[in-house]
Structures are given as C-alpha cells and as structure tokens.
Amino acid sequence: MPEQRLLTVKLGGSLVSRAGGRTEFKLEGRNIMEMLRHLGRDCPELEPMLGNAVSVAVDGQIYRDALLHPLNPDNEIILLPRMAGG
Numbered sequence: 001m002p003e004q005r006l007l008t009v010k011l012g013g014s015l016v017s018r019a020g021g022r023t024e025f026k027l028e029g030r031n032i033m034e035m036l037r038h039l040g041r042d043c044p045e046l047e048p049m050l051g052n053a054v055s056v057a058v059d060g061q062i063y064r065d066a067l068l069h070p071l072n073p074d075n076e077i078i079l080l081p082r083m084a085g086g
Helices: 032-042
Strands: 007-011 024-027 054-058 061-063 077-081
Touching: 007 032, 024 032, 032 054
Parallel strands: 007 077
Antiparallel strands: 007 024, 054 061, 054 077
C-alpha cells in the first residue's frame, strides 16, 4: 500500500490566533470536506469555524461551497476567514 502524502494547509487572518498561533498543518484529505474534517480533529478550537466561516484557496482560486473539490499534496492550500461583502 503506498504511503499517503499529506496536504500542507496554511492558515491566514484571525484563524491563526484561533489555532493558538499555528500557521500550518499537515493533514490527510482527498477533497476539501475531508481536509476540513481532519483539521477540526487536529485543532478543535477551529472546528466551530470550519463550516461556513472559512474560505479555502487552492492554488490561488477561492472555493466557498465546493466541498468535494479534489486536493493533492502539490496544491497550495490556504484557509481564510470568510469575508462578508457585496
């Protein structure tokens, strides 16, 4: 069985303070939903925000409601607090 390569997930904005100052996590996940689930387990302080309070940037493209978007270890993944606006 091949070894699973981990995703590198970086945090931005107020998520860093919620995560106790951590800016980066190594996580499993084949898609955004799985990655967020693993992040919530690794950092329970972030778990309440991982539903609708974050946006996920993958290789510079922001995904807001695309939980099944596939991820791979080569992606640049950044979580940001979701901005309200119009």
